[in-house]
Amino acid sequence: MTPVLKHRDKVSQTAAAELIQAAAQAVIDANSARTKALAAVAKRPVDATAALAAYQQYERAQTAVQEAEATYMAVLTLWGVSRHGLAAAVGCRPATITRRIGQHPLATARGMDLYRLDGGAAGVSAPANRRP
Numbered sequence: 001m002t003p004v005l006k007h008r009d010k011v012s013q014t015a016a017a018e019l020i021q022a023a024a025q026a027v028i029d030a031n032s033a034r035t036k037a038l039a040a041v042a043k044r045p046v047d048a049t050a051a052l053a054a055y056q057q058y059e060r061a062q063t064a065v066q067e068a069e070a071t072y073m074a075v076l077t078l079w080g081v082s083r084h085g086l087a088a089a090v091g092c093r094p095a096t097i098t099r100r101i102g103q104h105p106l107a108t109a110r111g112m113d114l115y116r117l118d119g120g121a122a123g124v125s126a127p128a129n130r131r132p
Helices: 010-043 048-060 062-079 083-090 094-101
Strands: 113-116 122-125
Touching: 010 048, 010 062, 048 062, 062 083, 062 094, 083 094
Parallel strands: none
Antiparallel strands: 113 122
16 A cells, blocks of 8 residues: 655655655664674574573664654654555554654654754754744
8 A cells, every 4th residue: 555645845845855864774773783782693602691681682772773763754754644654554553653653853843843953863843933
């Protein structure tokens, strides 16, 4: 199924197009860091303590992977992919997507002013003509 695309304003579309590469790289980097210790175990013989430590590192790194994935999904929603369409594409319920990206600033950025942060990320602030 093709995710449902909603027409977004040009600023949101441009920001998403610029942010998607960094978001994709963050997912790659987080997954790489998560599997690094297990990869070392797979390449050489180790004892049970080292194998357990590698698995602990793998489990602890899951949070970084989930945060990177949430940012990637938030950029997709900023770009115009609906949460329902995204859920259908990855095989989960829309509520799962909402829970995963929740109040991520980029997932709620439609109609907001975007600004560039250090490192190339984008920040979100309310437009001057909008009351909080």
